[in-house]
Amino acid sequence: MKEYTPLISLWAQTIILLVYLIQRYRRPKFIRDLPGPRGYPLIGNYIDFPKSHPWLKFKEWGDTYGPIYQLKVFGVTYVIINDAETAEELLSERGFRYSGRSNFEMITMMTGGMDLAITAIKAKPCNGICHQTDRRPSNDYWRRGRKFAASVLGSNMVPKWDPVQAREATRMVVDMVCDPTRYQFWLERASTCASVRLTFGKNLPGAEEAEYHTQRITERMHEIERIAENPPSFARFWSEKDDHYNLEWREAAYVIATLHGGGSGTTLSTMQSYCLAMCHFPEWQKRLHDEIEQVVGSERAPNLDDIGNLPIVRAVSKELLRWRPVVPIGIPHRVAFDDEYEGYRIPAGALVVANQWGIHREKQLYPDGDEFDPERWLDMWYSSTYEHPTAKYPTIRRFSAFGIGRRICPGYDVAERALFIQIASLEWACRIKKKKTVNGEEIALPLYEYSSGVTSQPLNFQFDVEPYEARRVEVLKNAWEEAIDL
Numbered sequence: 098m099k100e101y102t103p104l105i106s107l108w109a110q111t112i113i114l115l116v117y118l119i120q121r122y123r124r125p126k127f128i129r130d131l132p133g134p135r136g137y138p139l140i141g142n143y144i145d146f147p148k149s150h151p152w153l154k155f156k157e158w159g160d161t162y163g164p165i166y167q168l169k170v171f172g173v174t175y176v177i178i179n180d181a182e183t184a185e186e187l188l189s190e191r192g193f194r195y196s197g198r199s200n201f202e203m204i205t206m207m208t209g210g211m212d213l214a215i216t217a218i219k220a221k222p223c224n225g226i227c228h229q230t231d232r233r234p235s236n237d238y239w240r241r242g243r244k245f246a247a248s249v250l251g252s253n254m255v256p257k258w259d260p261v262q263a264r265e266a267t268r269m270v271v272d273m274v275c276d277p278t279r280y281q282f283w284l285e286r287a288s289t290c291a292s293v294r295l296t297f298g299k300n301l302p303g304a305e306e307a308e309y310h311t312q313r314i315t316e317r318m319h320e321i322e323r324i325a326e327n328p329p330s331f332a333r334f335w336s337e338k339d340d341h342y343n344l345e346w347r348e349a350a351y352v353i354a355t356l357h358g359g360g361s362g363t364t365l366s367t368m369q370s371y372c373l374a375m376c377h378f379p380e381w382q383k384r385l386h387d388e389i390e391q392v393v394g395s396e397r398a399p400n401l402d403d404i405g406n407l408p409i410v411r412a413v414s415k416e417l418l419r420w421r422p423v424v425p426i427g428i429p430h431r432v433a434f435d436d437e438y439e440g441y442r443i444p445a446g447a448l449v450v451a452n453q454w455g456i457h458r459e460k461q462l463y464p465d466g467d468e469f470d471p472e473r474w475l476d477m478w479y480s481s482t483y484e485h486p487t488a489k490y491p492t493i494r495r496f497s498a499f500g501i502g503r504r505i506c507p508g509y510d511v512a513e514r515a516l517f518i519q520i521a522s523l524e525w526a527c528r529i530k531k532k533k534t535v536n537g538e539e540i541a542l543p544l545y546e547y548s549s550g551v552t553s554q555p556l557n558f559q560f561d562v563e564p565y566e567a568r569r570v571e572v573l574k575n576a577w578e579e580a581i582d583l
């Protein structure tokens with residue numbers, strides 16, 4: 098045995114050396130914490146943490162600390178990303194680590210964690226390298242829910258929902274012309290009623306009723322059964338193929354309700370930004386109008402078959418989402434396992450914020466990022482954003498305004514068509530402009546006075562709406578009346 102001892106010792110030393118070398122090879126020499134503003138013991142950056150419109154400060158800090166930096170608040174690490182490449186690398190390429198959600202305590206308590214947008218998904222470690230999403234029941238629910246969402250919101254299904262979107266757009270324009278002071282309500286009604294009709298198959302005369310039914314539906318599962326007998330809708334789609342999606346009643350109720358929630362307030366916010374932008378940039382309103390006149394003409398209203406022929410409408414819609422992102426800091430993604438990025442430590446449990454406000458103002462991609470300039474999607478000169486051919490691009494499909502990685506918004510196709518038809522119908526029928534005083538002077542409007550929350554929209558402002566021709570409003574009114582029972 099004695100003669101083997103040096104041999105065993107040599108083997109042991111070789112193994113230790115190998116382990117050491119592998120570890121050195123796999124790790125950068127120094128793993129540092131991400132840069133970021135200096136905090137205080139225990140509370141970290143709590144005092145400096147912006148209490149409203151955090152996206153503005155997150156961008157400002159980004160200009161000092163670089164495209165990725167960290168903040169700490171009471172021991173929780175926030176990783177803030179201000180450029181698209183880093184966000185893609187972490188949230189998309191390493192999506193298996195970066196697709197969890199924060200514990201939104203209140204919502205989790207109220208929904209049992211079943212709101213699809215915040216439900217946790219966990220990643221499974223395999224020999225230290227994490228490749229796959231864990232197949233535990235909580236993840237399984239998210240996967241089944243996403244499968245269902247993809248099937249009702251996918252690009253081949255969305256044209257099915259066009260007539261409802263078009264109908265709500267006509268009703269919105271007619272009322273907007275009659276009483277622009279209530280614009281928020283008209284836009285909200287268009288968004289909510291389209292969503293309730295698509296989700297539950299129910300036509301609603303007003304937004305209040307929409308809210309009432311939505312609450313009842315999420316609380317009482319049997320409502321879905323009744324409503325699923327109505328015209329084609331997400332609920333009916335599920336009830337006809339429930340075996341295929343393998344979602345139980347309760348699960349389906351939450352998935353469908355989350356789709357309603359995701360779909361109702363978001364396009365509304367962009368449409369409010371549209372009204373504000375048209376007051377400030379009448380030159381773009383003219384370009385929109387000229388394009389619609391040339392392609393659609395004055396005899397008929399635009400419809401969703403025109404989408405490929407109206408690139409300026411699509412460019413305006415995409416620029417609105419860039420310039421005034423609806424969800425300016427996105428929904429944070431929780432990191433499942435410790436990670437390293439370019440020599441920096443990203444700890445498990447950190448919340449990664451892809452700051453859309455900053456990402457959408459990255460200098461190389463979006464020169465003069467604070468300017469509203471739809472040209473950047475239309476002109477070859479903007480090589481970073483322009484894409485051929487104009488019959489297809491610009492498109493807002495998979496644009497970073499809808500998030501990045503596995504948790505990307507499943508509703509972007511529906512949103513694209515809803516925004517298109519609302520903008521095209523409004524611009525076909527009427528001009529939006531700043532209000533004037535009795536002396537004929539334009540009343541100034543703030544360029545950026547927006548609410549602060551998960552979503553952000555312009556605070557109430559007033560503008561005038563002037564129909565190009567009374568006949569056009571009549572055409573839309575007739576279209577609404579014909580489509581009333583869709």
Ligand code: HEM
Pocket residue numbers: 213214215243246250355356357359360361363364367423424427428429498499500501502503504505506507508509511512
């Ligand atoms: C202008 C319109 C919209 C915008 C800007 C928007 C934006 C977003 C963003 C930023 C996220 C978070 C993505 C992430 O975590 O990376 C999200 C998630 C989500 N959105 Fe949208 N959305 C819009 C419309 C819609 C519509 C029309 C629906 C449904 C019909 C919808 C349903 C959802 C759902 C279910 C999620 C959660 C996905 C998950 O966590 O797995 N959204 N959306």
